Amino acid sequence: MVESAGGGPGDGAAEVLDRPLPDGVRRRVVQIVSDGFGGLTIGELPAQLRQYARFAPNRRAKFAGNAMAAALETDTLFRQRIGEKFREAQPELSGALDSGSPPPAADPLDVAAAAYVLRPTGWVKLVTAAGEEALRADAERADEESRAELERLREELDRSREQTRAETERLRTELDASKREAESLHRKLRAAHSDVKRGEAALRKVQGEIEAVRAETQAQVSSAESEARRLKGRLGEVEAALEATRRAAREGRSVEDMRLRLLLDTVLDAAQGLRRELALPPVSVRPAETVDAVEPGRMTPKDIANRALSEDDPAILDQLLALPQAHLVVDGYNVTKTGYPQMPLEKQRLRLLGQLSQLAAQTGAEVTCVFDGAELAAPVLLAPPRGVRVLFSKPGVTADELIRQLVRAEPPGRPVIVASTDREVADGVARAGARPVASAVLLKRLS
16 A cells, blocks of 8 residues: 555555645646556546546546546545556655655655655645745746736836827927918918919900800801802712713723623634534543642541540540551550449459450550559469550559550651540640540440
8 A cells, every 4th residue: 555655554644634735736636646547447446537547648637637636535545546656657756755855856746746645744744835835936926927017017108108209299390390381371372362363364355255256257157158058069060970971981881891792702602612623521630639638538636526426425436446557555444443343453454455355356456555553462464365465554653654655655646545534644645646535435335
């Protein structure tokens, strides 16, 4: 038992603390109980504490602090067990308390908490001294804070006085400037009144001049209207003469047109007679047919995107594979996990390669199937089917990067089709000149 260790059995058991446990000491006591709590079995714990057995130490101290403090005070056996755990964790401090000489450098709160748990001789004095020390420290801290606050308030008062003096001086300066500005505005106002009077006199003069100009303008308008009526009459006479001239010109032109038509008919009849005499065959080759271009019906990779087919129509893949020297690159696991993800990887590979072999035999296109080597637990042993090249990516290289390397290795202009649903792969190969096709389209074509 704890009482039998160090200072002898029951040395401090009879001592009673006649005041509440100081808060600082109580917090350290709860922490000691929480730390030793985990080393006890469920049977060794008081009934009211067993519900906290699985809590973490910090959470246990937070939610079960009051219950642990009450159990430590009322349950002697529980306190002794906690004391044993504390002796194991803090043997030096425990030994010093048992010998009656706590370490001078130790925190008084830690010493008081340990004495409260171990109950050596004189533990009440240690707890009381720790409480007084804590109160004295709090008082000193509060006094220090009060002095600091007082000093801060004095400094703020000095700053406020200085700011007030500066503000007062600034306001005086602004008041003087405002007075000077008001005087200046008064002078300007008197000058403005004089200008207004002069302006009104000038306005009356201008209004008289405007009336005179208006009368003169009206006289000129009347004269202009008379001249306009005279010109309109003259214009009507000119238009009548012009119409007569046009009529005469049309009659003369009709005679010339008749002569030209008769001459043209004569030339055409002569040309037809010459063609019959020479027995010339119809023209079989036109100049436009000598120009090198792509005719309708001849397929190119760019023609496929312009056909009226849906993006998920398998006919797109047939048209692409029908191009000369077409090369189909398949993102293996992307296709199998789109079509039949529930199957094991080995069966996925075998099923896809078998279908690709049939497609290669039907279309005659070059087919390469790429699998991600990171998916392999061990080297794969398989015989590639006829017409299909099977590749696995090296360690540290993804299947996506291997596909991009295959596309970059092809010469520009060769039709390369990449079957993958991966958006990053599709965008990358498209920039390199290949034609991406969704995995679902390949699966439809294979089925």
